[in-house]
Amino acid sequence: MTGVARIRCDQVAPVVGDLTGNLSLLTTAVQRALDDRVDVLVLPELVTSGYVFRDRAEAERVAVTVEDPLFARLAEALAGTTTVVVFGFAERDGARLHNSVAVVQSDGVRAVYRKTHLWDRETLVFDPGEDAPPLVDTPHGRIGVLVCYDMEFPEMPRMLALAGADLVVVPTNWPVGAHPERDRVAEVIAAQAAARTNGVFIACCDRSGTERGQDWNEASVVVDQFGWVVAEAAPGAGTTAVTVDVFPALARDKSTSPHNDWLRDRRPALYEREVPRA
Amino acid sequence: MTGVARIRCDQVAPVVGDLTGNLSLLTTAVQRALDDRVDVLVLPELVTSGYVFRDRAEAERVAVTVEDPLFARLAEALAGTTTVVVFGFAERDGARLHNSVAVVQSDGVRAVYRKTHLWDRETLVFDPGEDAPPLVDTPHGRIGVLVCYDMEFPEMPRMLALAGADLVVVPTNWPVGAHPERDRVAEVIAAQAAARTNGVFIACCDRSGTERGQDWNEASVVVDQFGWVVAEAAPGAGTTAVTVDVFPALARDKSTSPHNDWLRDRRPALYEREVPRA
Numbered sequence: 001m002t003g004v005a006r007i008r009c010d011q012v013a014p015v016v017g018d019l020t021g022n023l024s025l026l027t028t029a030v031q032r033a034l035d036d037r038v039d040v041l042v043l044p045e046l047v048t049s050g051y052v053f054r055d056r057a058e059a060e061r062v063a064v065t066v067e068d069p070l071f072a073r074l075a076e077a078l079a080g081t082t083t084v085v086v087f088g089f090a091e092r093d094g095a096r097l098h099n100s101v102a103v104v105q106s107d108g109v110r111a112v113y114r115k116t117h118l119w120d121r122e123t124l125v126f127d128p129g130e131d132a133p134p135l136v137d138t139p140h141g142r143i144g145v146l147v148c149y150d151m152e153f154p155e156m157p158r159m160l161a162l163a164g165a166d167l168v169v170v171p172t173n174w175p176v177g178a179h180p181e182r183d184r185v186a187e188v189i190a191a192q193a194a195a196r197t198n199g200v201f202i203a204c205c206d207r208s209g210t211e212r213g214q215d216w217n218e219a220s221v222v223v224d225q226f227g228w229v230v231a232e233a234a235p236g237a238g239t240t241a242v243t244v245d246v247f248p249a250l251a252r253d254k255s256t257s258p259h260n261d262w263l264r265d266r267r268p269a270l271y272e273r274e275v276p277r278a
Numbered sequence: 279m280t281g282v283a284r285i286r287c288d289q290v291a292p293v294v295g296d297l298t299g300n301l302s303l304l305t306t307a308v309q310r311a312l313d314d315r316v317d318v319l320v321l322p323e324l325v326t327s328g329y330v331f332r333d334r335a336e337a338e339r340v341a342v343t344v345e346d347p348l349f350a351r352l353a354e355a356l357a358g359t360t361t362v363v364v365f366g367f368a369e370r371d372g373a374r375l376h377n378s379v380a381v382v383q384s385d386g387v388r389a390v391y392r393k394t395h396l397w398d399r400e401t402l403v404f405d406p407g408e409d410a411p412p413l414v415d416t417p418h419g420r421i422g423v424l425v426c427y428d429m430e431f432p433e434m435p436r437m438l439a440l441a442g443a444d445l446v447v448v449p450t451n452w453p454v455g456a457h458p459e460r461d462r463v464a465e466v467i468a469a470q471a472a473a474r475t476n477g478v479f480i481a482c483c484d485r486s487g488t489e490r491g492q493d494w495n496e497a498s499v500v501v502d503q504f505g506w507v508v509a510e511a512a513p514g515a516g517t518t519a520v521t522v523d524v525f526p527a528l529a530r531d532k533s534t535s536p537h538n539d540w541l542r543d544r545r546p547a548l549y550e551r552e553v554p555r556a
Binding site for chain 1: 434548
């Protein structure tokens with residue numbers, strides 16, 4: 001793997017139901033990333049479809065299969081580069097409908113992940129994925145994939161770290177939430193803790209653009225392997241891109257003291273034991 | 279259980295090797311807590327022994343067994359109250375030496391927990407505990423116990439939450455660590471994420487008092503079930519107490535939307551599956 005990787009979270013503003021317009025948004029973001037020599041481009045959850053669906057039928061109308069030509073066109077746009085593009089889409093698979101993320105390189109679709117922890121009304125629109133989150137070996141490090149609410153189940157970043165992830169990418173649509181001024185938004189705090197306790201980089205790409213009255217945190221962020229924010233969207237910046245160069249291989253050193261290591265210090269047998277009650 | 283519980287983290291300054299002086303510190307803190315009608319008093323890790331031992335022999339000299347009269351004396355001081363006292367001590371058990379925490383009420387020692395994840399030079403001084411962290415049913419809620427570095431293994435607060443903890447108490451000695459001004463110290467961020475993703479209250483009691491050149495974060499904190507700080511030591515306050523009234527029973531509602539629940543949304547079978555690699 002190369003030493004340095006340029007990561008970008010492109011916090012665009014998709015429009016619900018407008019597949020054509022959103023695909024154009026995707027194409028433009030990819031071209032911009034190539035112009036800027038970005039190695040790993042992360043786009044929001046459901047960027048091709050929008051998010052605030054009235055019902056399942058509406059989501060079905062903008063859902064695509066993994067055989068859709070859009071993936072081949074995207075791979076073609078990446079020809080001659082090692083750039084990795086990660087983006088969310090509504091996926092049709094027979095009668096099933098998923099909130100999915102694709103990882104695409106010049107040689108095609110490397111992985112598709114179907115969100116396994118559905119948030120709020122997503123439970124009325126999508127079917128939950130049944131597979132573990134994937135790990136994709138790229139020239140820019142081993143990239144694990146989660147979607148939004150998935151990340152707040154500590155088991156999920158943990159599985160990816162144990163499998164060897166250097167970087168966890170998290171396309172998200174974070175509904176705006178109140179938080180004390182002293183603190184970052186809650187989801188970013190969760191990302192910081194997940195990054196630190198697993199010694200991995202985490203890149204969360206949020207979205208912009210009010211949709212049917214719903215606003216977003218617009219808090220795209222890249223967190224380093226110590227849990228510190230190394231790039232973030234300025235509050236209120238709206239549509240913006242967050243770009244930073246990091247060394248994903250640093251995540252392979254999990255040592256935290258001469259006697260400690262984030263993963264080796266785990267006590268898996270103990271975690272299976274019953275909690276004694278008094 | 280009563281509705282409201284007054285929680286205090288008493289960020290005292292023990293002295294390494296001075297068992298007599300530290301026990302007096304403990305007694306004073308308990309009396310102060312009773313005067314102030316505190317329901318759950320949390321004291322630092324290893325408050326009776328100090329922390330920065332030169333070697334195991336030095337720790338052995340201030341270690342006590344769970345039969346030590348100090349526990350009965352403490353229970354006696356709590357007579358007629360429902361106050362719960364949680365404090366760290368160096369525990370001798372035959373040839374073994376543990377970094378332990380006791381939970382004491384007027385009827386005696388309710389639980390002893392031996393730290394299972396040892397930090398840095400603790401690995402040269404103490405034997406790691408082999409038991410899961412305990413859950414103690416009290417009039418002020420179901421209290422789970424962790425010690426310092428334990429909390430940064432997300433499996434640990436998770437086990438306690440799944441067992442029904444309302445409040446997780448964490449006696450700590452947090453060696454001072456650098457952090458960006460925008461952020462709280464890393465361990466507090468971990469506590470916030472653990473509280474939020476499990477829907478539990480967390481009370482971390484740090485220590486004060488430079489010991490053999492070692493300073494501490496002095497960042498005692500109580501975090502609510504949403505992950506927000508509801509009481510904290512002011513930076514640089516040194517020896518200080520953090521006191522706040524909370525409703526631990528609120529932790530029993532894990533719902534996060536009309537369709538979501540922090541614990542029911544888990545996918546335990548999925549967490550056992552192998553991560554697919556591409």
